[in-house]
Amino acid sequence: MLKETREILKEHEAWLSRRMGQNQVIDPSFLKKMIDYANVTERDVVLEIGAGVGNLTLMLAGRARTVIAVEKDEKLVEILRKRLKGRTNVRLLQGDFLDMDLPEFNKIVSNLPYSISSEIMFRLLEFNFDLAVLMFQKEFAERLVAKPGSENYGRLTVNTYYRAEVELLEEVPPTAFFPQPKVSSAIVRLKPRKPPFTVKEEKVFSDVVRALFQHRRQLVRNALLHSFSEIFPGKKMDKSEIRSFLNESLPRKLLETRVVDLTPENFGEIANLITSP
Known part of the structure; x- marks a missing residue:
């Protein structure tokens, strides 16, 4: 051949x-x-x-x-x-x-x-x-x-x-x-296959995955703070407001996990919990 x-x-x-x-x-x-x-x-x-x-x-x-x-x-x-x-x-x-x-x-x-x-x-x-x-x-x-x-x-x-x-x-x-x-x-x-976990909005899920992996070695708390405007470009929130929103919306265990250690299901959970800031 x-x-x-x-x-x-x-x-x-x-x-x-x-x-x-x-x-x-x-x-x-x-x-x-x-x-x-x-x-x-x-x-x-x-x-x-x-x-x-x-x-x-x-x-x-x-x-x-x-x-x-x-x-x-x-x-x-x-x-x-x-x-x-x-x-x-x-x-x-x-x-x-x-x-x-x-x-x-x-x-x-x-x-x-x-x-x-x-x-x-x-x-x-x-x-x-x-x-x-x-x-x-x-x-x-x-x-x-x-x-x-x-x-x-x-x-x-x-x-x-x-x-x-x-x-x-x-x-x-x-x-x-x-x-x-x-x-x-x-x-x-x-x-x-049918997705193994449920996400409320697939676009938010996709945006969360893309944005967080730009900061793969950081804790989720810091990665979300740095990439929040990419996930929700229309939201006008300063850093203190974003911190408060994240602390209220996400469990501490997730916030203190490194991005690279999150399971796919964790990404879905994060996307669902922050869908509507």
Whole structure:
């Protein structure tokens, strides 16, 4: 698969950018594993984000009812049109996944562009689908499943936990890609679910998570004091008023916990208690 990938890139005078995360999987065993992990059948409509040169696309087309392949790079779209010719169950869409309208799908199987993994994850969580099997940089995958208090725990972890179950399935070495990335990758399975805790206003919850993690090493009391205007930009309160409001609204135990040690449920509790200052 490496030889074929090199040849088709050369033929179309195209090149792959490490900086943009355009690392193509050239080990068919890992492509097959991704499809198997997603249990793709002839009933499924599968979305592929960043189809690249089509190595995964072609294998998906052999299993799925329909493949919706999204690719932004014009040269790669040329390659895809040639390689997918005659594949009537593949719908090729040229454009940026982050701002395009999409037809309905029920599964996602993708080797994602590493440079925009966070943006893609936050957009993915807006859609209704059964499951996703995704290839990420290993460090990014570890952030998705990180525990409170750990170095990788952050906004991404909490927002993903609220909306989906995440499994880190398998590590993938750099040698499985062309060009080879400098770090290992990982296959992740994502299953949307009903939120495990209730929030009164999802926007406030999202704003609280984002604002607090800007002060991840601080106590919640101080982090909220510093970021209150970001969470409630329309509220005109001085620091003494904010302190009083926080002391009245939140239990001392929460106020004296470091942001990085809060559980996702704690973030939900904070958001619910300060929803209406």
